[in-house]
Amino acid sequence: MSDKQDDQQDMVEISRRRLLGTAGAAGAAGLVLGAAGGAATYAAAGEPSGGGDAPALATVGAGTVPFRGAHQAGITTPLQARGHVVAFDLAPGAGRKEAVALMRRWSAAAELLMAGRPVGDGDSGVARDAGPCSLTVTFGFGASFFDRTGLVARRPAQLEPLPAFSADRLDARRSNGDLWVQIGADDALVAFHALRVIQKEAGAAAKVRWQMNGFNRSPGATARPMTARNLMGQVDGTNNPKPTDPDFDRRIFVAAGGDQPWMTGGSYAVVRRIRMLLDDWEKLPLEKQERVIGRRKSDGAPLTGGTETTKPDLDKLGSDGKPVIPVDAHARISAPEQNGGAAMLRRPFSFHDGIGPDGTPDAGLLFICWQADPLRGFVPVQRKLDRGDALSAFIRHEASGLYAVPGGPADGEYVGQRLLEG
């Protein structure tokens, strides 16, 4: 069994134990059936079961991520095959009261969805037949949310607007927003269904500001769990901090005892729509592409040798007396040791929205990164990249968002309750 499958199996077990331990009889029955089959789970909620039998789901369908816990799901969850990100603005006239009701509805829906159960009598049924497929639904608040809800005193300093970068070509209509929701699942219909439910449950309280779709590799496509490749063909994510690193929690999650106690266990998400200029990139010979990145394309190993996980030798000179890893190589400039140990957890989706108006592919990376403080994570790294990264000529930041993602809900809580009612 692969590491990823191990992880997912662990999550299923954790989820099962958690829900069996805390839910009432109906909830527990739902979950037991939920682990056996999506149709049965629907049946447990009072809908016709269809076939009558409840065959064991395949691995992909059965993957379950817990909704409750110290942190929200969708941050350390392994990459999923399909993703949606969507930002909402509160409706005119809506304030804190409407926000409370909204976060209650969204939390209740997310918990059902992530357990593979239908949401209400009017459930559209798009996700039927499948299990939860490792669905996660993650909620965050943009800086403008605090103005709208009279909670400015609780707005974290970390939500100060990101600085402008010289390479930004940001579309304000596809940036920011009062509320942000990230949806990921290993099945496109399950993810789409969750997105529709979240939109529907927004009701009159909030309106979609922007929405984007993304994807990663399908489970089982590669022989073993591997670092992702992006649409440039580059291994992408090698230097990501790992949950087993001793300082992982400190770097990624907000510690207790901070200025804003409601953010304890939370994280800050920076979301950037990074368009890749693939027509230009693909014209570049392999050797030049590798010098732009500083790593081999085939396996992600640094140009100074070894394997993907070998530390790049940034001081090594070639026979021409120049650094083997060029001074403007992406891997050099983004290396943690070149950025005062700045660390963020990158957890992106690729995107492909067809052909743009200029005839080039409208494709690239829905860059999503997580950190305890953007001023110690994304910002310093992006500042350096903005000045000297050889990759800049082949990418364009088209949209940007920064969101405070509170910790996971405890039993009986909804997401954001400690902010809205604390």
Added chain:
Amino acid sequence: MSDKQDDQQDMVEISRRRLLGTAGAAGAAGLVLGAAGGAATYAAAGEPSGGGDAPALATVGAGTVPFRGAHQAGITTPLQARGHVVAFDLAPGAGRKEAVALMRRWSAAAELLMAGRPVGDGDSGVARDAGPCSLTVTFGFGASFFDRTGLVARRPAQLEPLPAFSADRLDARRSNGDLWVQIGADDALVAFHALRVIQKEAGAAAKVRWQMNGFNRSPGATARPMTARNLMGQVDGTNNPKPTDPDFDRRIFVAAGGDQPWMTGGSYAVVRRIRMLLDDWEKLPLEKQERVIGRRKSDGAPLTGGTETTKPDLDKLGSDGKPVIPVDAHARISAPEQNGGAAMLRRPFSFHDGIGPDGTPDAGLLFICWQADPLRGFVPVQRKLDRGDALSAFIRHEASGLYAVPGGPADGEYVGQRLLEG
């Protein structure tokens, strides 16, 4: 092992035997490695192998569909998780000579891609690490192709423009085209890579006219192979003819001895972008949705009872004296027995392109259907649906294409050679 896996395994075996039997030493070596691992396959083509080991690919990655045969791939191939359809117009000044060279390049690329091998030294590497993931690449010719190449005498009568339907809201810029390519794979990166290769190999000979993306369920998401669900949540495809039906070939593929011998073994593809008005649909109570369709939503069984595969009892009356399956139910009007036995093989992808300018989801069905003659398949059924289908209020046909898809290439042939050089 599931039926689908059985099918795929059969295909892998067929493909392996075929290529081992016909390819040269390098090809055979490439294929053996190809069955073992994507990276190794890249290595066989002369690129660095990366990790060095060649672990067995997971089922999804290893799925291989043969490029050569009586019919092109991607028609009877089981639904894939990810799809692209793209239409090209020949460039100004390009004619038959350029079309011959283009179809040679495209065929060579498709054969490599479908075997999980890189295409040339400049391969972008996006699909690395994975196997072919049941990739198929399918080529067709639109009516305008025959004008452009001086082959009007070989244009089949079946390519006469489709009649206008009252519910059509067709966008000409996203319809028709000289050439059409359908790409499907069980991994989004593999499919994207194939699309980029096809675009690149078009070179100066042809320019993209339109391009659309779609998806189906991920392998392993459901407990067993099931008929697909569309984004309305309806089981969709129950009445599809099956390759084991005695008259399947006659209905779907062009028989030998016809007016256009080059189309022997070929099929006609009707492609419609069918937008679903999901906001309206989801407001309809379940019971009304089921009367629109004539089938239960949960399991696709006809409203007259039984299971998904039970024949609807179209004459059955309810206690109110009215037909149990309403006179305007979609299942009644599209039933083969109501259309003189018209049959087509529907093989769609769902699509979701975010939020439309009107704030509603830009989502629905990339309807693709296959038949030996559109005048006996799509056209009569759509004529009936256009007049009386209750579903019409919830869908909108936004784009349309009709393409002659020639038979599969024999050894040494490229796709369309019998048309272009016959």
